[in-house]
Amino acid sequence: MRVLALLDGTLADPDAPLLRVDDLGLMRGDGIFETVLVVNGKPRELDPHLDRLARSAEMLDLPEPDRASFERALTLVLDNWSGGTEMALKLVYTRGVEGGDGTPTGFALGLPIGAKVLTQREAGLSAITLDRGIEPGLAERAPWLLLGAKTLSYAVNMAALREAERRGAEEVVFTTSDGSVLEGPTSTLVTVNGRTLTTPPATLGILPGTTQAALFRAAEREGWTVVVEPIAVVDLHSAAGVFLVSSVRKITRVHTLDGKPLADSSAIHAELADLYESEY
Amino acid sequence: MRVLALLDGTLADPDAPLLRVDDLGLMRGDGIFETVLVVNGKPRELDPHLDRLARSAEMLDLPEPDRASFERALTLVLDNWSGGTEMALKLVYTRGVEGGDGTPTGFALGLPIGAKVLTQREAGLSAITLDRGIEPGLAERAPWLLLGAKTLSYAVNMAALREAERRGAEEVVFTTSDGSVLEGPTSTLVTVNGRTLTTPPATLGILPGTTQAALFRAAEREGWTVVVEPIAVVDLHSAAGVFLVSSVRKITRVHTLDGKPLADSSAIHAELADLYESEY
Structure with missing residues (x-):
């Protein structure tokens, strides 16, 4: 319908x-x-x-x-x-x-809601990192590049998802050329370590996430620490949990990154999902 | 119509x-x-x-x-x-x-054909340089960025033209972060020095130009030297002629770049226009 x-x-x-x-x-x-x-x-x-x-x-x-x-x-x-x-x-x-x-x-x-998204909400997903070709400072220096605007010019985002599929994965984590985490093609990245949630700053040239903001609001209210700061790709492999969050996918676990299994974040996922739902 | x-x-x-x-x-x-x-x-x-x-x-x-x-x-x-x-x-x-x-x-x-393009074909135009945020090697390294594909995702190209207008200019010459010339938002850049035509290589992540190719073909036949190699922004200011070429605009002179007048290339323009027309 x-x-x-x-x-x-x-x-x-x-x-x-x-x-x-x-x-x-x-x-x-x-x-x-x-x-x-x-x-x-x-x-x-x-x-x-x-x-x-x-x-x-x-x-x-x-x-x-x-x-x-x-x-x-x-x-x-x-x-x-x-x-x-x-x-x-x-x-x-x-x-x-x-x-x-x-x-x-x-x-x-x-x-x-697409069937694939519904499955991924439950089962999590595998992702690959792809260079987005953005250096730190570019978004502020070159506003005509529209970094952080949600435009209809999404051909690159779609191409990145096809590249993931070609490599046997389902999603993408865009990175800067120097190995800093940006966002997914249609999602925001959030990591968990202990009672701390971290997401990269929008000033890197990424979209400020509405779902990420809702999650952080709920988490902060429940005593979590929420941090907005750059995340290195290497830190994803040691994180207790890595999540791609968006309106439609809600809080989705990344269970595999670049072919390597990440820490099992099922329990954290359940906790974050409850936090997020508590907002509504 | x-x-x-x-x-x-x-x-x-x-x-x-x-x-x-x-x-x-x-x-x-x-x-x-x-x-x-x-x-x-x-x-x-x-x-x-x-x-x-x-x-x-x-x-x-x-x-x-x-x-x-x-x-x-x-x-x-x-x-x-x-x-x-x-x-x-x-x-x-x-x-x-x-x-x-x-x-x-x-x-x-x-x-x-739009009235503005028809005017610019005769009168030439003023352009500004804008950083496209592309490093050398990126296009080959990251094909999912679709650099050099002619996609419908042109929001950035249009935003760059609005930035030019804001700065009192009509067109844009995109550059790499390290000051190498790329292309216009909807055109290819060509410089003239003596009897040599130069355009930047498509491997930089730009569109191979059909009009540039036709011009080079005609010029080579008439004994010009044609070169495909990187052009530094600083070289535009010392060139005998700088042109933005595309199907619709044909060979259009850039008379002013970043507010500085370029060499008067009217005579060269007439010669290139004849060369280009000789192909048809």
């Missing part, structure tokens, strides 16, 4: 064509998106997602997304969903058609 | 919606394109463009584009064009809809 709603507050048929070929979202990957997890009709971290959408828009010099219109569209999707307990809710916003009047294209699309 | 034709050999209305919202070309910038210059009904460098489309498809693990279908579609566009002497002919090819049967989305779209 899929439900599609437009920013003008109308429903549309997701199987029917909606976009012109000259939409800059298609022609130039010139647009932004968010993916929100909805459970039992309630979107999780909606405000942080809408805040991040606005931040991405600013980084791309797009008109500020109209929050009320997005809220109206996504409410329409929620109200018309009958596809089960969980939904992945995509919010998309492009620069509109080339040579047009500058009106952005925007919509909210409700989708089922 | 715009003319749109599909890979099944039918015309379509370019003002009508054609793409579903879940086309991966939109959702992930997961697709490729070419822009071919058509003059008096004749596409220029069509074979190199179709070759490069096939090469980009291979880099993205897309099914090989069906050449006959693209030729049929573009012929249909040519046959139905009444928009003047010149046309920009876009060929687009995406991974199709998410979770679909893997059938790519493809089309050919004929567009008029």
Whole structure:
């Protein structure tokens, strides 16, 4: 089941064509998106997602997304969903058609959670590290590289996942050329050691994670130490737990990295999953 | 005027919606394109463009584009064009809809040449250098970064052009972090010194240029020396001529770089333009 709603507050048929070929979202990957997890009709971290959408828009010099219109569209999707307990809710916003009047294209699309993600939530996954070609300082020095914006230009993220598949793995941990951990193509990395959660800083040129933020909030409240600082790839192999977290995948264990088994983090995973769920 | 034709050999209305919202070309910038210059009904460098489309498809693990279908579609566009002497002919090819049967989305779209490009062909343009964040060797080491593939994920290219505009310039010359010249966001860079044409090697992670190749072919035939080797940014300021070349812009002079006037290359420009036109 899929439900599609437009920013003008109308429903549309997701199987029917909606976009012109000259939409800059298609022609130039010139647009932004968010993916929100909805459970039992309630979107999780909606405000942080809408805040991040606005931040991405600013980084791309797009008109500020109209929050009320997005809220109206996504409410329409929620109200018309009958596809089960969980939904992945995509919010998309492009620069509109080339040579047009500058009106952005925007919509909210409700989708089922993919079977692969559901399996990985339970079983964990194997990942490989791949060089993202980013040096420290680049994001701040070169804002036109849009590092840390959630754009529709995700061809590299998709290519990285195909490279993982080719190597018999399921996911990717992007790294800097000098061996510092960045993020997954569609997730944030979190390590656990004792009662400390660590994630790399967004200033490295990565996306600030909404799920990671929710997890850290819950963990801190329960007395954990949460740290935002660079993580070396070598530290992943000695960590008590390595996790890729995102709205749709929640907290997913990495059980194997670059072909080497990581520490069994099943017990930590259960604890983190409870912490995360305690937020809702 | 715009003319749109599909890979099944039918015309379509370019003002009508054609793409579903879940086309991966939109959702992930997961697709490729070419822009071919058509003059008096004749596409220029069509074979190199179709070759490069096939090469980009291979880099993205897309099914090989069906050449006959693209030729049929573009012929249909040519046959139905009444928009003047010149046309920009876009060929687009995406991974199709998410979770679909893997059938790519493809089309050919004929567009008029933009007024800005026509002005710049005559008057030249001012450019700025911007760090592309690419180190030498990265393209070969990390093929998943798709450096040198012509993908729909062009948000960074568009952001760079907006940065140029902010700084009062019109175009961008991307550079490596260590000051080596790469390419423009939608063009190839060529320098002239005496009777020598130079362009940076594609192995740096840039697109092999179809117009640059045609120009070099013509120049070599007329006794020029053509060189493919790295160019330092500092050498642009001492060159007799600096040009951004692409199908649609042809050979365009850069008259100002980072706010500093470059050598007057009007006479060289006329000579190169003649060389290029002699190919057709």
